[in-house]
Amino acid sequence: xxxxxxxxxxxxxxxxxxxxxxxxxxxxxxxxxxxxxxxxxxxxxxxxxxxxxxxxxxxxxxxxxxxxxxxxxxxxxxxxxxxxxxxxxxxxxxxxxxxxxxxxxxxxxxxxxxxxxxxxxxxxxxxxxxxxxxxxxxxxxxxxxxxxxxxxxxxxxxx
DNA sequence: CAAATGATTGTTGTT
DNA sequence: AACAACAATCATTTG
Numbered sequence: 001x002x003x004x005x006x007x008x009x010x011x012x013x014x015x016x017x018x019x020x021x022x023x024x025x026x027x028x029x030x031x032x033x034x035x036x037x038x039x040x041x042x043x044x045x046x047x048x049x050x051x052x053x054x055x056x057x058x059x060x061x062x063x064x065x066x067x068x069x070x071x072x073x074x075x076x077x078x079x080x081x082x083x084x085x086x087x088x089x090x091x092x093x094x095x096x097x098x099x100x101x102x103x104x105x106x107x108x109x110x111x112x113x114x115x116x117x118x119x120x121x122x123x124x125x126x127x128x129x130x131x132x133x134x135x136x137x138x139x140x141x142x143x144x145x146x147x148x149x150x151x152x153x154x155x156x157x158x159x
Numbered sequence: 160c161a162a163a164t165g166a167t168t169g170t171t172g173t174t
Numbered sequence: 175a176a177c178a179a180c181a182a183t184c185a186t187t188t189g
Contacts, residue, residue: 053181056169066183079183083167090168164187
């Protein structure tokens with residue numbers, strides 16, 4: 001067993017290179033850039049068709065928590081209040097309680113990956129070199145496809 | 160009037 | 175591998 005302090009691959013021990021409670025506002029998600037000027041935003045083009053990221057277990061839990069929170073706190077006004085309360089509560093939950101939320105989040109993730117794949121497939125068409133990959137040809141196409149089969153499987157362990 | 164912000168954690172995406 | 179930004183929400187606030 002050498003490797004002494006190598007921490008080599010950090011098998012156990014929580015690896016936390018950065019633990020900043022607040023990185024100082026990661027970003028305020030800048031959006032809406034339509035001020036006449038066309039800023040050539042190379043790299044990372046955002047497409048309106050790009051599926052949004054799936055909600056994490058925390059968000060799934062939050063959605064329900066929000067309702068409850070507002071129900072018990074109809075006077076609350078800031079979203080931060082629910083966020084803070086939800087965050088603390090979330091940490092208070094046990095893995096078993098988070099399980100159902102994670103399960104839902106996991107499912108959402110699967111669907112998202114499918115969407116992303118389809119989205120990527122559409123984008124994959126042009127083999128042009130990458131300079132101006134933004135081909136702005138707006139025009140309806142893509143006739144329906146993909147039928148969503150709503151499947152609600154409730155697997156609850158019996159106790 | 161319209162858009163950003165604030166606050167939470169988790170997950171995905173990019174380098 | 176590790177960091178960076180974003181996912182929902184909604185009243186408040188600023189330009």
